[in-house]
Amino acid sequence: MVDDTAVVLQAYIPSLTVATLGQAKFVLHDAQRLDDLARQVLEHKPYAVLLDGQLAQDATGTDLARCLRHMRFRGHLVGFSTNPDAFKDQESQCLVDASVVKEFAKPEAVVGALALCLRVLEMRRRTN
Numbered sequence: 001m002v003d004d005t006a007v008v009l010q011a012y013i014p015s016l017t018v019a020t021l022g023q024a025k026f027v028l029h030d031a032q033r034l035d036d037l038a039r040q041v042l043e044h045k046p047y048a049v050l051l052d053g054q055l056a057q058d059a060t061g062t063d064l065a066r067c068l069r070h071m072r073f074r075g076h077l078v079g080f081s082t083n084p085d086a087f088k089d090q091e092s093q094c095l096v097d098a099s100v101v102k103e104f105a106k107p108e109a110v111v112g113a114l115a116l117c118l119r120v121l122e123m124r125r126r127t128n
Contacts, residue, residue: 002041002049002064003082004029004056011104015111023047029055029064038067046075048118051096053081061086065095076121078114097121 001016001024003009009026016024025044028035041049041064049068051061054082065077079087079099086092087099096116103110 001025002027002029002037002061003052003080004054005026005052006101007055008052008104012107012111015107019111019115026043029059031056034059034063035071036065037064038071038073041068042071042073046073048076048078048121050080050100050114050123052102053079053083053086062089062092065092069095070072076118078117078121 001009001012002091004127006028013024013026014097016026025046026039027037027044032040051064053061055061058092061079061081064088068077077096078096079092079096080102081087082102082104084101092099095121100113100117100123
């Protein structure tokens with residue numbers, strides 16, 4: 001999970017850690033350049049990456065998705081934003097596999113929706 005707000009990361013750590021049997025990794029974006037952030041994410045060898053819609057320094061989750069795809073990341077990219085329209089533009093639709101609305105007060109419910117989303121994405125991948 002990549003976010004620019006430590007409080008948001010902390011809110012999701014328990015639920016994502018349980019849901020992923022301890023495999024979830026959390027990356028805070030603050031001052032690092034996007035290519036450095038992408039490398040930091042890829043060091044964890046993720047199966048999927050949850051991308052905050054609006055990152056630090058006016059960067060967006062779509063910007064990070066573009067950078068990850070350029071670095072040949074083939075896993076799932078899931079937009080993860082409080083703004084339901086953050087990943088609805090044409091470029092985002094091409095780069096990100098899906099998006100889920102992030103609700104700070106309901107991390108368990110959101111993680112359940114993410115789990116379902118990832119199962120559907122994996123079933124689609126297997127049938128293509």
